[in-house]
Amino acid sequence: MKRKIFIFFMLIFSSFFIADFFYPLDLNALKPAQSPILYDKNGEIMTIRLNENGDFMIYAKNVPEILKKSVLYFEDRYFYYHFGVNPLSIFRAFFHNLTHENRIGASTITMQVARMISKNERTYANKFIEIFRALQLEMHFSKDEILNIYFNLAPYGGNLSGVASAAKFYFNKDLDKLSYSQMALLATIPKNPNKNRLDKNGDTALKNSVLKRLYQAKIIDFNTYKRSKNEPFVKQRLNAIYNAPEFSKIAIKNGIKNSQYELEIHKNLLNLLRVKMRELNDKKAFNAAGVVIDNKTMQVISFIGSHDQNAKDGKNSALKMKRNVGSTLKPFIYALALENGLITPRKKLVDTQIYIGNYAPQNYIGQFYGVLRASDALAFSLNIPFVALNEKLGQNSLYELLKKANLVDKNADFYGASIALGSAEISLLNLAHLYTIFANNGVLKPLKMAGDFVNNQTDEIALLTPQSAYLTAKALSNATRANLKNAWEFAKNSPKIAFKTGTSYGSRDLYAIGVNQNYTIAVWVGNFNALKTESLTGLNDVSSVVFEMFKLLSFSKKMEFFTQPNGISYQKTCVDEFVFNECKSYENDEQILGVSPINSCESIRGEELDFMLKNAIITQDDVAKSPCDFKNKKPLIASPAQNSQIQTDTNQSKIMIKCYSFFGKNIHVKINDEPYFNATSGDEILKILPLGEHLVSCLDEGSNFSQVDFKIRR
Incomplete structure (x- = not known):
C-alpha cells in the first residue's frame, strides 16, 4: 500500500514537473508594466503617465512591514505556512457556498497572483489552472518574492495598479511615508477593488473599523490604535502628477527616467509668475513663461511654457514660439563694439536722430539724450546709439553673431537695421541660451533640455571674446536706482547679476533676463495671440520675477558673479x-x-556730425583741420529714402527733405529740374509735390553730390 501511495505521489509530482516544463510561467506577466515616470534631480516625481495597459503603476520595492501584516491578516493569514493553496480554506468556501447565498472565496495570496497574471474568467475550470499556476509560483519564487509581486499587481480601484500607485493617488505619499491608518485602509482594497476604492466608499467609520481589527489582532498596539483613530480621513483621488508638461513630454519621449530638472525651482518660478500675472491681467496681459538654465551643467532645470493652462489661450506654450525680443539683443552689440574698437565703457556716444533708408528709429522715451557714455546707453537701453553702433560694425554686426548661433534664417537685408531692436524673432529658450555666453567666456555651449540639444547645437560656438563678454556683463550689473526705477526694491537684496529687459513694439512682448556664473533666468510676459498689452514694459512690470527668483535661489544655492579674465x-x-x-x-x-x-x-555719420556742430561740441575749424577727408565725402540724404514709395489719398503729398553735409554748414538742394536753393545742413525742408516720380539732389560746399529718387502714388 505504501508503495502504491509513493508511486501515486511520484506520478503527481512527475506530472507537475512535466506540465511546468511544457506550460511554464509567463515571467513577463510577473513584471508589471510600469507607468512612464519622470523624476527630478532630487528623486521627486515630476510626471506619471498611463502604462501600456491603461493603468497607473508605480513599482514598489520595499513595502512597510505593517502593511504586509495587515494585508496578510485580511487576505491570507496562513500565507507563510501553505504551499500556494490552502485546502482547508477551499473546503470551507465550498461548503459555505453550497448553503449560503453570499459567496466567499478561498484564494490565497499566491492564487490571487496566479489569477492576476492570467486574467481568465472566474470558472471552476480556470480555478484548477489557477491552482496549478500558484504551485508553480511557490516552486520558482520565495514567499517574500510572491508577496512583493502581489503588491505590485494588485488592483486598487479604477485604473490604479499596485500599492505604491494607490499610496500616491489616494494620499500623495510614498509607501514609507504612509501613516498606520492609511496603510490599514489600503489593506482593504484588493479584496474588492472597485467596491472598496477609497475615493468612492472610504470613510472614517471604515478606517476605524479596520484599525480596531488590526488592534485586536495585535498587529498595532493600543497607542497606535488611538492615535490613528484621531487621524482625519479625506475622501479623494488625486489627479495624475503632470508637472512641466513641455519638459516631461520630451524627456519621456527620450526614455529619460531621472532628469536634472529641479522641481522646487520650477514651483517657485511658477508661483512668482502666477502672482505677477494676477497683477497684470487688468492690463491685458494674460500669458507668461519662464526658463532657468544651470550655466555649469548647461541643462534646462526649469521650463514653464505657460503659467496657467486655464488662462486665456493658456494651453499654448512658449517653447517654440518666436517673437520680437525688443532690447534684449543690445548687450551683444555692446560687446561686439567693445571688441571691435568702436567703444570703451566710458566712451561718449551721440544720441540723435538717425536715418537708414526708410528706417528712422526712435528712443522709447520719444526724445534724444544727446551725449552720454556707452555704458549708460546700455543701462538706459537707448535705441538709437545701438542701431548706429550695429551699422558701424559692418560685417561684424549682430546679424553675423546670430547667424553663427543659428538664430536667424533670412539674409541680413530681410531684418535690416531694426535687428538691433529685436526684429529677429527668437524663442524664449533660445534667448536664454544666448545669454549663457556671459557665464562661459563668450562661448555658446550646447544646451540640453530633457535629453535633446536645444536648437540642435552639439558643438561649442565662440560668439564673443572672454573680455568683451565680461565687460558687457559687468555693465549690465551696474544698473543704478535711477535705471531700475521701481524694480530697485526687488534688486537691492538680490545676488549680483547681469540684468536686461526688453519690450517689443506695442508692448506685445515683455522680457526680463538675469545671468550670473551659476544660472540664467529668462521670463516672458504677453499674449499668445500677440495682442498688445496696456503700455507694460519689461523693466517696470516683469523684472521683479527675475530678481525674486535669484533671491530664492540664493537661499539654497551658491551664487557667484563673473571673474574678470586676463586681457x-x-x-x-x-x-x-x-x-x-x-x-x-x-x-x-x-x-x-x-x-x-x-x-x-x-564710422562717423552725418547726423552725428551735425549734432556736434550745432551743440558746439566741435567747430567748423575742427572739421576743417581734421585728418578725416570730409571734403570728399558725399552728403547724406536722410529723407526721402532712395527708391521709397510714398502713398497719399490726394493728388499731392507734403514731403520732408533733409540733407546732411560732412563739409561746411551750407547745402544746396535741388528738386527735379528746379534750380538749386540754399539750406543749412540738417534742416527739415517741407515741400508739396504731385503724384509721380521725383529726384532730390544735394550738393555741399566742397561740390560733393548725392541724389535719391522716389515716387509718390495714390
Missing part, C-alpha cells in the same frame, strides 16, 4: 565722441588689450 586693463583713454585733431577728454577706462580704437573718420 583687460585700466588705461588713460580718450573718451571723446570722435577724435579730430586732438583728444579733448581723457579718463581711466577699461580697455581690451590688443584692440585698437576704430578710425573715427570711417
Whole structure:
C-alpha cells in the first residue's frame, strides 16, 4: 500500500514537473508594466503617465512591514505556512457556498497572483489552472518574492495598479511615508477593488473599523490604535502628477527616467509668475513663461511654457514660439563694439536722430539724450546709439553673431537695421541660451533640455571674446536706482547679476533676463495671440520675477558673479565722441588689450556730425583741420529714402527733405529740374509735390553730390 501511495505521489509530482516544463510561467506577466515616470534631480516625481495597459503603476520595492501584516491578516493569514493553496480554506468556501447565498472565496495570496497574471474568467475550470499556476509560483519564487509581486499587481480601484500607485493617488505619499491608518485602509482594497476604492466608499467609520481589527489582532498596539483613530480621513483621488508638461513630454519621449530638472525651482518660478500675472491681467496681459538654465551643467532645470493652462489661450506654450525680443539683443552689440574698437565703457556716444533708408528709429522715451557714455546707453537701453553702433560694425554686426548661433534664417537685408531692436524673432529658450555666453567666456555651449540639444547645437560656438563678454556683463550689473526705477526694491537684496529687459513694439512682448556664473533666468510676459498689452514694459512690470527668483535661489544655492579674465586693463583713454585733431577728454577706462580704437573718420555719420556742430561740441575749424577727408565725402540724404514709395489719398503729398553735409554748414538742394536753393545742413525742408516720380539732389560746399529718387502714388 505504501508503495502504491509513493508511486501515486511520484506520478503527481512527475506530472507537475512535466506540465511546468511544457506550460511554464509567463515571467513577463510577473513584471508589471510600469507607468512612464519622470523624476527630478532630487528623486521627486515630476510626471506619471498611463502604462501600456491603461493603468497607473508605480513599482514598489520595499513595502512597510505593517502593511504586509495587515494585508496578510485580511487576505491570507496562513500565507507563510501553505504551499500556494490552502485546502482547508477551499473546503470551507465550498461548503459555505453550497448553503449560503453570499459567496466567499478561498484564494490565497499566491492564487490571487496566479489569477492576476492570467486574467481568465472566474470558472471552476480556470480555478484548477489557477491552482496549478500558484504551485508553480511557490516552486520558482520565495514567499517574500510572491508577496512583493502581489503588491505590485494588485488592483486598487479604477485604473490604479499596485500599492505604491494607490499610496500616491489616494494620499500623495510614498509607501514609507504612509501613516498606520492609511496603510490599514489600503489593506482593504484588493479584496474588492472597485467596491472598496477609497475615493468612492472610504470613510472614517471604515478606517476605524479596520484599525480596531488590526488592534485586536495585535498587529498595532493600543497607542497606535488611538492615535490613528484621531487621524482625519479625506475622501479623494488625486489627479495624475503632470508637472512641466513641455519638459516631461520630451524627456519621456527620450526614455529619460531621472532628469536634472529641479522641481522646487520650477514651483517657485511658477508661483512668482502666477502672482505677477494676477497683477497684470487688468492690463491685458494674460500669458507668461519662464526658463532657468544651470550655466555649469548647461541643462534646462526649469521650463514653464505657460503659467496657467486655464488662462486665456493658456494651453499654448512658449517653447517654440518666436517673437520680437525688443532690447534684449543690445548687450551683444555692446560687446561686439567693445571688441571691435568702436567703444570703451566710458566712451561718449551721440544720441540723435538717425536715418537708414526708410528706417528712422526712435528712443522709447520719444526724445534724444544727446551725449552720454556707452555704458549708460546700455543701462538706459537707448535705441538709437545701438542701431548706429550695429551699422558701424559692418560685417561684424549682430546679424553675423546670430547667424553663427543659428538664430536667424533670412539674409541680413530681410531684418535690416531694426535687428538691433529685436526684429529677429527668437524663442524664449533660445534667448536664454544666448545669454549663457556671459557665464562661459563668450562661448555658446550646447544646451540640453530633457535629453535633446536645444536648437540642435552639439558643438561649442565662440560668439564673443572672454573680455568683451565680461565687460558687457559687468555693465549690465551696474544698473543704478535711477535705471531700475521701481524694480530697485526687488534688486537691492538680490545676488549680483547681469540684468536686461526688453519690450517689443506695442508692448506685445515683455522680457526680463538675469545671468550670473551659476544660472540664467529668462521670463516672458504677453499674449499668445500677440495682442498688445496696456503700455507694460519689461523693466517696470516683469523684472521683479527675475530678481525674486535669484533671491530664492540664493537661499539654497551658491551664487557667484563673473571673474574678470586676463586681457583687460585700466588705461588713460580718450573718451571723446570722435577724435579730430586732438583728444579733448581723457579718463581711466577699461580697455581690451590688443584692440585698437576704430578710425573715427570711417564710422562717423552725418547726423552725428551735425549734432556736434550745432551743440558746439566741435567747430567748423575742427572739421576743417581734421585728418578725416570730409571734403570728399558725399552728403547724406536722410529723407526721402532712395527708391521709397510714398502713398497719399490726394493728388499731392507734403514731403520732408533733409540733407546732411560732412563739409561746411551750407547745402544746396535741388528738386527735379528746379534750380538749386540754399539750406543749412540738417534742416527739415517741407515741400508739396504731385503724384509721380521725383529726384532730390544735394550738393555741399566742397561740390560733393548725392541724389535719391522716389515716387509718390495714390
